[in-house]
Amino acid sequence: LDFALVRMPSSAKSIEHSEPSATSQTRRKCVFYDVAHSNNAARIRLWMRVQGGRGRRRLLEDSIETVTIGHDDLCSESYARVNPLGKVPAFVTDAGLHLFEASVIMGYLEDRFGDDPASGGRIDGEGEGATRGGPSLGLVPDTPDDRAFVNLLVRIHDLYIASPNCTQPSFSHTQGCMYLDPTETEFTPASRTMDVKTRAAKAAEIFKQLGWLEGRIRRPFMAGESMTHADLTWFPTSVF
Amino acid sequence: LDFALVRMPSSAKSIEHSEPSATSQTRRKCVFYDVAHSNNAARIRLWMRVQGGRGRRRLLEDSIETVTIGHDDLCSESYARVNPLGKVPAFVTDAGLHLFEASVIMGYLEDRFGDDPASGGRIDGEGEGATRGGPSLGLVPDTPDDRAFVNLLVRIHDLYIASPNCTQPSFSHTQGCMYLDPTETEFTPASRTMDVKTRAAKAAEIFKQLGWLEGRIRRPFMAGESMTHADLTWFPTSVF
Numbered sequence: 001l002d003f004a005l006v007r008m009p010s011s012a013k014s015i016e017h018s019e020p021s022a023t024s025q026t027r028r029k030c031v032f033y034d035v036a037h038s039n040n041a042a043r044i045r046l047w048m049r050v051q052g053g054r055g056r057r058r059l060l061e062d063s064i065e066t067v068t069i070g071h072d073d074l075c076s077e078s079y080a081r082v083n084p085l086g087k088v089p090a091f092v093t094d095a096g097l098h099l100f101e102a103s104v105i106m107g108y109l110e111d112r113f114g115d116d117p118a119s120g121g122r123i124d125g126e127g128e129g130a131t132r133g134g135p136s137l138g139l140v141p142d143t144p145d146d147r148a149f150v151n152l153l154v155r156i157h158d159l160y161i162a163s164p165n166c167t168q169p170s171f172s173h174t175q176g177c178m179y180l181d182p183t184e185t186e187f188t189p190a191s192r193t194m195d196v197k198t199r200a201a202k203a204a205e206i207f208k209q210l211g212w213l214e215g216r217i218r219r220p221f222m223a224g225e226s227m228t229h230a231d232l233t234w235f236p237t238s239v240f
Numbered sequence: 241l242d243f244a245l246v247r248m249p250s251s252a253k254s255i256e257h258s259e260p261s262a263t264s265q266t267r268r269k270c271v272f273y274d275v276a277h278s279n280n281a282a283r284i285r286l287w288m289r290v291q292g293g294r295g296r297r298r299l300l301e302d303s304i305e306t307v308t309i310g311h312d313d314l315c316s317e318s319y320a321r322v323n324p325l326g327k328v329p330a331f332v333t334d335a336g337l338h339l340f341e342a343s344v345i346m347g348y349l350e351d352r353f354g355d356d357p358a359s360g361g362r363i364d365g366e367g368e369g370a371t372r373g374g375p376s377l378g379l380v381p382d383t384p385d386d387r388a389f390v391n392l393l394v395r396i397h398d399l400y401i402a403s404p405n406c407t408q409p410s411f412s413h414t415q416g417c418m419y420l421d422p423t424e425t426e427f428t429p430a431s432r433t434m435d436v437k438t439r440a441a442k443a444a445e446i447f448k449q450l451g452w453l454e455g456r457i458r459r460p461f462m463a464g465e466s467m468t469h470a471d472l473t474w475f476p477t478s479v480f
Contacts, residue, residue: 104391112384144352145337151344165405168441201408
């Protein structure tokens, strides 16, 4: 499976080596690279599902193709051409820009296909064919303070729970303490082992960050009355 | 020095324990907590300097107070009430919302005091008293793809170079390999030591990420023709 081809479904040629015709240009879609068990990719899926149910299904289907890859594919050379860090989610825009890091992709989706700041993030009507101007979609709050609060919740998740901060062997995200073995096993390759001391420290970190979170979140959703990016981000990790 | 007091300069009372009068409410400012040598705090300073020079100096002076603290203050109990992670920069909004993590604060500043998406980020005139509608300020690009590219550059800096992903002892950002000692010294407290093996891995990580960066950045600024958050973020770290 060559991902440099997959991301060009209409031409089956690498974008670097073909001058797309007008036809293939109009057909070209953004491509979202997903792995079924990834909690970080899951928020992208959730965003598309929620926005699809709120009147953007056709827009998203016409604009974005999802390519689900296997865990083993992450280390392949062809995937390295999609994301040199070998992580999912990744996203290639229809203009050929390669994005990775879930929150960067979420920002792009929101920016391009989501709530329109100029209309207060509203659309008219429900379901297919809805247009902007109706009830607020609510995934991005209305005020700078509330938006920053959501960004902070997402940031704490990404930094202190769900991402390594070094791509070298045996550096891990904090969440890895829940499932990475101290020595090489069937489930933990040598490059991802986590010693017992590190595991203990990271388990303490989860406790600390969840304690902070518990004291800060609002109700019924994490940032108050409506679902936001904070919920889409923390939910898949909480049930991982 | 009690930071819970400092952040309320007009009332000298904790926000939790006083019902501010109309006068103190109108006088209350946002507070930016800075440490002189922090590369992550420096981007906040740069943003205010650049935007101040582009017609927002009065707005920023009227709205934001900077409190510069010492490195030793970061571990104090009073600062823990500002930012429980004991890091700078931190920022308390005039509504009392406590923010930390530099990119979250940068997003807030841009959102509240920066480019107005509805006007294409333009202001009329230059210097004091300028109003919106003139030339683009350019710190946030005009298209979703370019905005996402800037966000990606910032994200790579934050995750893989400049932030720990665990607040427990002896976990460090990648940049720490440039100056943290393997054993306790005058300059490295016991909680921040970095062993030689970790240092070697993190030095390799810096090389890898800078290699990626070198291949991706545009010219003359990192994202092309104008200065963006990517430059404000990477510059202080590059000269750190």
